Amino acid sequence: MLLAQLSYFTGDNCSVNVNECESTPCENGGTCEDLINAFQCSCPAGFTGLPWGGRACDVPLTGCVSDPCQNNATCVPSLYGDQHQHTCRCPSGFHGDTCETSTTFSVTTGGYLVIEVPHINIILFFIFYFNSVDVYFIHFFMVLVLVNNNNLYLGGVPQEYLNRTTSRTGFVGCFEDLLVDSQPVLPQSFGPQPDVQMGCEKSDWCGPDPCSESGRCVDLWSDYRCDCRRPFHGHSCSEEFTSWTFSPERNRSFAAFPIMQQHAGDVSVSLWLKSRQLNGLVFQLQRENQAYLTVFLKNGSLYIAIYNSIRKASSFLTDGEKVFVAIKKEQGFILFNQMQQVFTPREMIGFEVEAGDVAYLGGLPEGENGRQWGGYFKGCLQDVRIDDTQLYMYSGSISQKPQHLSYLPRNSSNVLEGCVGDQTCKMRPCQNGGKCRVIWNDFVCSCPLNFSGKTCDTPVWCVSDPCDSGTRCVDLPDGYECEYLRLLLSKSQSELLTHSFKKDVLNLTENEHLSFLVLCVSSIRWRFPPRQCDVDLQCEHGGVCTDGSWGANCTCRPGFTGDRCEVDIDECESDPCRNGGTCVNRHNHYLCECVSDFSGEDCEDTKQQQQERVPWLMVAVPLACLAVLLAAVVLVCLVLTARKKRQSEGTYSPSQHEVAGARLEMGSVLKVPPEERLI
Template sequence: FAGVECAVNINECEEGPCKNGAVCEDGIADYICHCAPSQDGIIWGGKNCSVKLTGCQTHDCQNEALCIPTYQAESHGHLCQCQPGFYDATCSTPTTFSFASRGYLLIELPMNNQSRRDVAGDQLASVSLRFRTTLPSAILFYRGHEAEYLFLELFDGILHAGLKREDVGYTLLLEGLRVDDGQWHKVEVVLHSTVQLKLWHDSCDAGVCLQSSPVPHGTALIPHAFLNMYVGGAEDPMANNTRSQQGFVGCLEDFQVDAEAVLPVDLPVGESSPVKRGCDRTEWCLSQPCFHGGLCVDLWATFRCDCPRPYGGPACSYERPAATFGLENSTSFASFTLSDSLGPNFNISFFIRSRKPDGLLLQVSNETDPCLTIYLKNGKLKIEMVSTDTVTFPENLVDGRRHLVALSFQGGIVGAHQSDTYLELGQLIARPLLAGYEVYIGGHPNPDSTDMWGGYFKGCLQDIQLNSHQIQFFQVENYSLPQELNRTQNGNLVNGCISDNTCKSEPCQNGGRCIVTWNDFHCSCPANFTGKFCEERVWCESDPCPEATTCIDVLAGYVCLANATFNSYAAIEFTTNTSVTRTLSSLQVDFRTRDEDAVLLRAVEEVDSLQIAIKNSSLFVDIRSGNSIEGVSFLSQKSVTDGAWHTISVSMEEPSALSSRWLARLDGSVNMTLQGNAGNLDFLKNDALIVLAENFTGCLGQVKIGGIYLPFTAQLSYPQPEQFQQSSRRAVQLGCTGADVCASSPCLNAGTCEDLFNSFSCACGAGWGGLLCELNIDDCQSSPCVHGDCVDAVADFQCECFRGFIGKKCDINVDDCVRHQCLNGATCIDGVYGYSCKCPPQYSGPRCE
């Protein structure tokens, strides 16, 4: 200290005593040097960080331990910082041991542990360890006896610590952190003024998760009961104080009790001991030992397969056999007597595969009446206890696929379990199912008793379970299942899920090949036939249409379609044949034209009429039919005479009505409801003359009335009964061809000519405009040159820059300071085509000379 009153603390760091990058911390008449980390392998130490520490140049640290050099009393030395699993001054003693089976070790701690209170401060008791396991529930340690204890366990994969002292209990849980993942985890339980549970885990702040609870101040000494230390479990009745109540299977290491290490070399090993030195770990589930989608559960010392039904066995390789009922339409059933009562609450589950919509599945009866009946009706599963009450399983079960049905009966409430969800089906009057009752499956010995439930079941049943009892239809060799219920009587059951020979009747026609698909068949048809039985001919497969037309398959036949070109004098006429039976309630026409007035389609039959026309370049639709006086009409807002293709579709809103509104759709737009009402177009069946392309120049594409095509091809004989046939005999020009308006290459300057049917447009290249691309666009119009004059080019421009500017747009000021001649440290200031010099003090002149 210094100063008049000795109040000024002298800064001993002021003279920089710390060397080699060390940080100095001032003290009272002293200082501390915090040496810099190792640089280039050199570690500095000593009072001033001026001594090269050499204690680790030769050291005895083993097992990848970290050597930390020391320097005390001018003597070099080192400390070994052990890796997990090793202990002592040189880290040569292993600390890892394992429990291969459930058990425990009892360690009686010496009384002299109490003398270590001075070392541990106010710490009363502590246990720290590292562990790894895959078991969700197990005791890690238990200190004490039945009435006074401290323990740590795993319960459902999370850590749980319990303390009971002076008749007061404390519980600590590290919720949300599962540690049964087979990885190493470090944990510590400390008891002093609080009881603390610590887990070293990356998900927590600073890597340590902490739960604690205050403990009222008691004796400063370890309770005498805590000298009993159980490792890896506990004996009864102590284990009953825990939730898991079972021993640990897995590995432990770095186990310390009150700062004293528990070492494997001091533990009993051998056949009678559950402890083994080291940690042998087999990743059981890596080899995927469970078949058929079974879930492998790692039990550390072994594994378990949780099998999906209907599979079982240690590796889920055994499939519980299915039974086929009604093979080839035989009569099948099974029956047995209940050996035990099912009680008021019970479960019934089974797999079912069927295509027959009705039939008896299962019935439990006393001597006089059925008490529970499960049956199929119209493809749905019905559950009945008395004839007045029935509940229905919602899923369709007769689609030929295998379905799991899991039903629960709880106090009369019937529920179904589907894909981890529970669905309540309804409530029935609960009736007890007692021992001695008869169970019938698939039917009754007496056919009359089966008919009222839809007859005998046809299909497959598998893995039928009544509570934990399994119904076994057949004797199983080399495999036994607990609590099997063997059948007492059966008829015509077949082992396995077998299909009828559905191809025996040779159902496929026209050379089709029959393939059995469980209780059904599929016909692989020749290329020119289709349908369930290959009964429908695919006409277009044989390519029956003339060149330049497209074949379209229609019901019972085909049509050959092509666009057609019409001139104003060349109309075409159609009538129906006598076999059109469908209701004609829709109409479609594809067209392109530049005519401002023309008739696309027209038909009149007494008071009924139909017209689609172009009026003043707009599309006009008018329908007057049925008993409607007003009819319907439509006039488009937009022009349709631009030479592009357009499609008009109109249809009845209610096709079965005598008269209804009509909907119109132009070029894929949203349906528009037309004003008025009209009937259908069935008047066209009465040999009404349908006229197309009257005073029309342009093209027609697809024309359909009621879904029936009006083809433009020459007189062809089609096989289908429903047709519109040409009544006029003149030839129609197929294809859509207007004048060859692009033949003269009207577009200039590499413009592209686009045919718009008797008209054209030019798509101009960059820099050109005008109808024929004859105009060079003035690229200088936007004044792109910032400091210069613009000269137009083709799709481009050039700028003649003013002095001092450069760049495509003359927008970059030339840096005239690049070669400046300012003297005496002056600053150059750029200008436009020049620069100036900003002189330092004491200098002047243009160049500060």
């Protein structure tokens, strides 16, 4: 940018400045600005070529042609007289005529830098490292520091001063562009420092995952930390807290832990659980032999009891898989696994875990009633904690107390180290040649082809194809059935079937095919092995069982039906009662309870019709009785007359004296043969 001095004015009194831009002195797109007795050319930047400079933007600037600036610095060309020059505008973190010098240095854990300075102000940019669980953020900040003594500490202070701070730790991260009284302080001038390094190179400590896929990695700039998921622990989460087996085989187990300190306010109980048993006491807190918090299994689900108030907390979870259980008291609520509300403040009696209480795992000692909580727990427990204090189990004698907070057991019984399953195959549960395989606290039977079921106790009959050709075999729990398809045809259907077979069934139209399948097919079934009376079949309600070639069959009394005569036929099902009558089912018959205006067996008559028929009945019944009586009298008279007449015709009747004399004379002689007697 040049100023051109023009030594003339215009006007009567030379008070008017001449516009020097009127003659357009700026070339190559330069912009002219009129000044007093001068003009100024603003030259274009030259986006497609060299920038222009000089008095009238008529000189190409070549000071940046050789690209002298380093580290992505911006080069600005200039013209001083006839000499082409340049200026490098350095980005953050670099300094020098060509931005060749780095101003960045890093401080690792425990390190710091001391600079002797007078009372001055310091401006610096630095990268701030913020640690939050497993996330770190890198930002640039400008900081103004007022120094009140001759020593400037960067990144930390000596330990005697560090102990007076809140964090008790120094800064970990990078500094750059440190200025003291507007003069750069370069790390190259520090000399060797063990905890101060040139540049700001940082290793990715969390990649690849150093936490064994069992925790969250936290990058600490010069190291890492693993926040392990339970039940894992250790620097790399490669260790796992030991599981403990309760009630192995047929034993009963429990463990008792005295509480050594108070757990005030919100308190939590958490553990890992693995079981196949439906019922059992998992955890209980007692004070003076009174339970105030109990966790137990019932029908495979988890329940929580606060004193005597019981609530269901989970669905079925005793399927042999390891599950995490967390119960927390928070602001008067009892939460299960942080989400589900089990008790509300209005439903719960408050409690505190205090020193002197006792925590029981897996059951209660002999003599204490644990049946109401399902008896002894059978399965595995792991990493049991009250808040962050672990109920620490050990076998034998403990050599040293664990590093983390823990309670040690006061006494325990039949608790095994590790998660050990029962030897479930030693009782040989698999039948019919099945092979037993042990899985944790259970077994699996590999059954032969013709048996199935948990213990291979169910025959699979149809595998051997016992039914005749043209029939279909159907397995039953205690046998099998052979299904035989037969045709039930009406006359029209028979004609259709005959016609269909004549023209080949495969050539049926779609509608004919549907008619053939829907209307003509039913099935007959018989089962094997045949059932036997009193062994496989017992008839009810007086039914008679009969053994036949196809097996036992029940012949039912009237009013009963079903395979075993177990069904009482509902005679009211057909709704026989008319006119609003109520049907009452009886054995093999029914009764109709009629409303007030109707009568009859089925409530079919009105009372008016019945009254109209009464006079006729009163006349007809006596007349009929009289007619029957007269007919009977006439018939008796005729019979007596006929008999008397038949007795008097062709019959000899001796006198009484003759009869008596004959009897006396004949008493001393032999009887005459019947054919020689007189008639």
